[in-house]
Each structure stands twice: as structure tokens, then as C-alpha cells.
Amino acid sequence: KAGVTQTPRYLIKTRGQQVTLSCSPISGHRSVSWYQQTPGQGLQFLFEYFSETQRNKGNFPGRFSGRQFSNSRSEMNVSTLELGDSALYLCASSSTGFVTEAFFGQGTRLTVV
Amino acid sequence: TQLLEQSPQFLSIQEGENLTVYCNSSSVFSSLQWYRQEPGEGPVLLVTVVTGGEVKKLKRLTFQFGDARKDSSLHITAAQPGDTGLYLCAGPQGGSEKLVFGKGTKLTVNP
Numbered sequence: 513k514a515g516v517t518q519t520p521r522y523l524i525k526t527r528g529q530q531v532t533l534s535c536s537p538i539s540g541h542r543s544v545s546w547y548q549q550t551p552g553q554g555l556q557f558l559f560e561y562f563s564e565t566q567r568n569k570g571n572f573p574g575r576f577s578g579r580q581f582s583n584s585r586s587e588m589n590v591s592t593l594e595l596g597d598s599a600l601y602l603c604a605s606s607s608t609g610f611v612t613e614a615f616f617g618q619g620t621r622l623t624v625v
Numbered sequence: 626t627q628l629l630e631q632s633p634q635f636l637s638i639q640e641g642e643n644l645t646v647y648c649n650s651s652s653v654f655s656s657l658q659w660y661r662q663e664p665g666e667g668p669v670l671l672v673t674v675v676t677g678g679e680v681k682k683l684k685r686l687t688f689q690f691g692d693a694r695k696d697s698s699l700h701i702t703a704a705q706p707g708d709t710g711l712y713l714c715a716g717p718q719g720g721s722e723k724l725v726f727g728k729g730t731k732l733t734v735n736p
Contacts, residue, residue: 516667543722554728555668555713560721568723602667604724612717613658614724616667 514539516617518603524623530591533620537584537605543567544586545614546578549600558601561586562608593624627652627718631727639735641703646730648714649696655717657697659688662711662729704734 517536525531537544545568546558557570561580578588584605590597600621604614630649638644648657656675660668672681674690674697681688685708687700701708711731715724 518667545722545724547726555715555726557723557725560723562722568721570723600665604667606722608722612656612722612724613670613673614668614715615670616660619665619667621665 516603516605516615518601518617518620520620521618522621522623524625525593527593527595527624529593530589531593531622532587532589533601533603533622535586535588535603535605535617537586537603538615541605541607541615542584543606543608544580544584545604545606546586546588547602547604548572549602549619550598555602558588590622595624598622598624627654627716627725629714629716629725629727631712631714631730633730634728635731635733637733637735638704640705642734643700643702644704644732645698645700646712646732647696647698648727650716651695653694655694657690657694657714657716658724659697659699660713660715662713663709668711668713701732704732706734706736708732709734 543562545560560568580586600619602619604616659671662668677692677694679690685702711729713729715726718725
């Protein structure tokens, strides 16, 4: 069973640009969540999608957005990049159920210069 | 917002030593998960504990969920260099799919 796949693995962007990251969840998983990980703040929840609908949203500015497609693949977009957006962006998929267990991809390392 | 506090933040030990790391909250969690993350990679799920007082063993790792479901611990026996990594605890917030993470314990096991 294939795991969670995130592309690209590494990105370097310039301030003011925008970026789109992609995530393919584990087959059969309908929930996809995105997290930002930085050394100072740890893992912070961005948003969660289920069946193409955003169900939960973290405390990030509107420059961060996402969507989910009918095949459960998800993308997140960051517009007007700032230096502080440099981070490891992690996607996690889970099946809905009583216990929430997240299976993470390897992440996309975004560097904003 | 439910918060998870992990301690210690950093731990450096010699191969063969035992260690315990802690995950505490003032809130009740329906379940807690432990993950291990290596540099540049995503966290890997180690275990989920659901029942208060539950103890789960995974080879040399022993996980415990507090009776009140507000805290958890991870004990490693005879640590090995391969145990090196960032250990994270996490729990679902408000019954949603949103996971709240502790900031982690960075473990280094020296040969």
C-alpha cells in the first residue's frame, strides 16, 4: 500500500511569489490535513479537507489556502510569500473513525529568499 | 485550545541507557499518538493509546496513557543509536481530525 506522497520535496522561492504544493493521500483515505513545521513553533495545523470540503482551519492568514479534489488529492497554495513562510510543509492523511491517526508524507521543504 | 507540553525538550544519552519522555496536558484527550521524526522527513506513527491507564509495548518502547487521559509517557529501554530522533506526542482536538502536537523531545543516543 503506497504511503502519502508529497511533491515537490524541495522548493526555493522569492519573496512575493506564490507556491503550490501537492499531496496524494493513502488510497482509501478521505481526510487530508496540512501542517507547517518550524524549529520555533513545531507542528502547526493549517487546514483539513474531507470529501473536497474544508472541515477545519488553523490560525494562519488568508495567504494560505488549499483544496481537495474528487480523488482525495490535495493542494495547498501560499500567495505573496514572506521570509517567515520558510518551513517544512507536511501533509497527512487519515481515515475517519473513532481514533485519529495521521500518516504523514515526507514533506516539502520551502525556502523563501 | 488544548495544549500538549513535552519534556524534556532535549535529551542526550549513551547507548544502553534507559530514558523516559513525558507528554502532559491540562485537557482530556480521547486518544494520544506518539510519532518519531527524523531530520528532513515526516513524522512516523509509533503508537496510539486510547484507554486511560493503557500500557502498550513496541519492542524496547513502552507507552503509557494516564488514568485521567491527560498525560502520556514513552519509556525506552537500552537505547540504541537508531532511536535518535524527534519524539512527538499528538492528540485530536475537540473530536475533530485536527491534531494538536507537542513541540517534541529531541533524543540523541550516542554510540
